Amino acid sequence: MLFDLKLGGDLVRRFTGSLDADAIAACFTDGLVEQFSCVFARLWLVEPDRRELRLVASSGLYTRLDGDFGRVPMGAYKVGKIALNCIPFLSNRLAQEDWVKDRAWAIENRIQGFAGLPLMVEQEAIGVLAVFSREAMAAEFLEVLQILSLSVTGAIAAALNHQQATPTEADRRALSEQISAILGQQKLSLLGTERPLTAAATDLFLKLAHRLAQLPCYYCRLVYAADTVMLESLLAVETSPANLGHQLDEFRSAAAALGGQLQTYTGPDSKMIQVGIELPYLPAAQGAAKNSADSPLTERELDVLVLLAAGMRDREIAQRLFISDRTVKFHVKNILSKLMVRTRIQAVFQATVRGWVME
Structure with a gap:
């Protein structure tokens, strides 16, 4: 056993x-x-x-x-x-x-x-x-x-x-606007040009914002650099850094799974703690056409199809979307079944002809 x-x-x-x-x-x-x-x-x-x-x-x-x-x-x-x-x-x-x-x-x-x-x-x-x-x-x-x-x-x-979860207007807003709504006005600053992120990265930042809203958070900023994106905050020390670290363990492992890290730093006067998550910048899959809503494929299946059209292999797609090779194969099988084709090339051709994937 x-x-x-x-x-x-x-x-x-x-x-x-x-x-x-x-x-x-x-x-x-x-x-x-x-x-x-x-x-x-x-x-x-x-x-x-x-x-x-x-x-x-x-x-x-x-x-x-x-x-x-x-x-x-x-x-x-x-x-x-x-x-x-x-x-x-x-x-x-x-x-x-x-x-x-x-x-x-x-x-x-x-x-x-x-x-x-x-x-x-x-x-x-x-x-x-x-x-x-x-x-x-x-x-x-x-x-x-x-x-x-x-x-x-x-x-x-x-x-x-x-x-x-039914998409709402709030879900369609920029990430900075969603975080600001969670934290309250005048607590968030945006540095850099905001760009679309993967669903996994967006979800992680929003979860961190909800947690920060439960803590004595005085300031927060969302930073878009060339190769990274970071959400960092300044917290008043009302608990020991060790206890705070324990509360954030789930975010540490989630950030690591996305190739990033959770960062914590205690100020010299021990009255403030800086907490942030930094992730490598990975844009949401590009190439899906505007009329993809007419497709029988799910959003994730369209992501996979777009990357197939770009010539990527299963392992490359898995790394790009932060999923396993097995999950990629599962999505491909569903794509072939829904489009009633036998090969990946036929699936890409059908999706391109129907306007679900741009050439």
């Missing part, structure tokens, strides 16, 4: 920081198949109206998302019942279970073990994880899955909140 938990920790690190729910789910099911010898793993998410579940990740024996179980009504089949009743389930006699729709399939593929777990947030399921194995599953493995499901549930819930 300890070894499985170690493997689970490595798996969780793959999707930590991602804000794409489908990509998190795909990364998780891929990891279960690769690291835990599961023959088949699937993850459904409950639709906002809570009438059905949508299959968002399928790894191992089957990878298609549009089959018989692509959509499952709430309460139907075992998956729908787990979502409705929120009861984890483990069986090592899958072919003998009377709820199995196709027992011949289980026998033919020698499927013996099955585990189904609800992904719980505030007493209701936001999704269901199903894992299949050709060997009997130990009770301890179900415990490992339950522990891992807590991490993936938290990551998916955060991603869904981010993705489902």
